[in-house]
Amino acid sequence: MTRYNRRSFLKISGIGLAGTYLAACSVGGGDETAAQTALRAAFSQPINDLDPHGPSSVDEASLLAGRLIYDTLIRRNGEELEPAVAQSWEQPDDNTWVFTLRGDVKFHDGTPLTAADVKASLERVKAANTAQSALWATVSSVEASDDTTLTITTERPLGTMLVNLSLMFILPAATMNTEGFFAKPVGSGPFKVESFTPADELALTSVEHWSGKPKLKEVSLPYLPETSSQITALRTGDLDILWPVPPDQLRELEGVEGITLETVPSYVYYFNWFNCGKAPFDDPRVRRAMWQAVDVAGIVKNLFGDGAEVMTSPIPSTAFGHAEQQPYAHDPEAAKRALTEAGLGDGFRTSLMWFSDTGPLADGLAQAMISDWAKIGVTVEAQNVEKAEWLRRLNEKEFDMDLQTNTVTTGDADFTLGRLYDSAADRMGYRNPALDDILRQAHEDSDQARRGDLYAQACKIIWEDAVGIFPAALISTYGLRSTVRNFQPAPSNQPDLRGVTVG
Structure with missing residues (x-):
């Protein structure tokens, strides 16, 4: 039997290159106590859908939003996979994984996140017949024996179980299939949805989270369809972060006072x-x-x-x-x-x-x-x-x-x-x-x-x-205002904003 817990993170060499190329950057300076609480960040693609199990389940823009709104059992931290909602796990045999969940995770509406929610979410994405469903084709059963114990059984060994779970977003079983849910979905991630207009803007506010409350109070993710508008907005300060900056537009930002460019393969x-x-x-x-x-x-x-x-x-x-x-x-x-x-x-x-x-x-x-x-x-x-x-x-x-x-x-x-x-x-x-x-x-x-x-x-x-x-x-080139601090460019184009400050 193999056991894993918070002291023995499972290091997956298959994603180790992320750590090699993921260079931490602390942009700007100054007193963090004077930091602003709002961030405006624009990704080059529109966010059309907040359903992390639906047709856009592997769409970059939807994944970006999903990382902020929802939780997963496992998450990636540089070159490691580490516990998230799952605080430990074990393998009684090659085809069985048993996860022990944290008991302090709550959805944004205050209801507790339990193993039943994880079970329903995994079964939903497996049955969705979308691009992410193939990752779970060999899962034969998912059982929630109590609020914090989840058992996943597969028909054959699944060597990518933990990597796959870093993409499997957890939704509330009681409401995730109700009509209109994804217009303003409820998750358990570090930010909750205030408003969402597809292909226009996603507005988020931070919440108390099991990993700690984000330093930002508000995050706005507008979609600016014209590249010239994106560049102008960053130059004038209407945007704090823009990515990826098109190669033919780099000259418009290089050497501009108040703007820093960060790149990552x-x-x-x-x-x-x-x-x-x-x-x-x-x-x-x-x-x-x-x-x-x-x-x-x-x-x-x-x-x-x-x-x-x-x-x-x-x-x-x-x-x-x-x-x-x-x-x-x-x-x-x-x-x-x-x-x-x-x-x-x-x-x-x-x-x-x-x-x-x-x-x-x-x-x-x-x-x-x-x-x-x-x-x-x-x-x-x-x-x-x-x-x-x-x-x-x-x-x-x-x-x-x-x-x-x-x-x-x-x-x-x-x-x-x-x-x-x-x-x-x-x-x-x-x-x-x-x-x-x-x-x-x-x-x-x-x-x-x-x-x-x-x-x-x-x-x-x-x-x-x-x-x-x-x-x-x-x-990927990220354009940042010099007031942005503690930002890490991500090779996946899905940056973690929990520790970012502006000011």
Whole structure:
């Protein structure tokens, strides 16, 4: 039997890179007693939904909000996973986890958080059939034997149990399914919702929390759709924090009095998925030709500069499980020959969908790739759509190609490779039984060395099969007013605001 408690945090080497790159920064100076109590911080993407188990469960903006509003059993602190609502846990056997919960956690409405709430939340996200549900596919039962004891049983060993639980937000069982709940949801996190207008603004106030009350009294997260408006708001002091600052806008903030820029290699990267379930992208020769046609290195250098690096794997180098692959050479003539061999010597017509706020310079990246594809006779219709429509079409696989950013939120390859490329997930029509077996083994194993070897195999298969094009891993730049103190830039783009002060 394996036991863990607050003195013996389980250090997961799979997310250790977070600590390597997560540089603490204390911005500004002065007397903290004179600090202001309100913070205005703008993320580049709109917060459309506060349901942490719903269609936006792995959306960066929704996860950002979720970290502030809700609690999890386990949370990440730098390079470690540590107790949160769960103060200790043990494994009687490989398929059973028993968690002992804190007895002092309350929801924002004053009701106690119990094991029954965790049970209901885990069962809800497992049944939701959303992007996060796949993490819990092997859970066979969840039992709350009393208010502070939770037992999770799995069909097979689940080596990523603790990492997964750092994403599993706890909601009140009695009210989480009532109509209108997520217009002003009740959580147990360090901030409660005062008001929420989707794709406009989320207003929060701090509460007494088991981890200590945040130093800020109020946090406002407005969405400013225009980059120029974001930059102006930071320069004038209407915003205290802005992230990520697009690479082409850094010059607007560099050297500006009262503004500090902090960077961190991130878990965020671009991919261009092919819908592998329909012609012509059901043919890997066509997918590889499309990749060869794109001058990835040139586009990344010219478009992003120091704001990104060329990908060498289906996940960024900051994530556990990354294994460097042989880059696809930019070779339009080879791409044309490959299309001819696939019976498409005269080219073809297809489409690319994306939404502008998916990440910095998304429009420019899309247009650059479309331009390169035109040079090999492939005409690509640009479909720049609203985020809500993009999400619907993605979930329904109503696309030919999909350009977006993605975040390895846990810092572990299982979150991306295991969740997205398994045949059962069917995210982009790609099916490979050999890859499924590798991902299953890595998902179940708790030995990090073996998991690393398995993910190296998975990276090679996904790369060589050209399931997508993986152009750029992003460097996140945070713009901060000099009055902001005790802020840590996060590689996940989901910063912890509990210790931040302004003044």
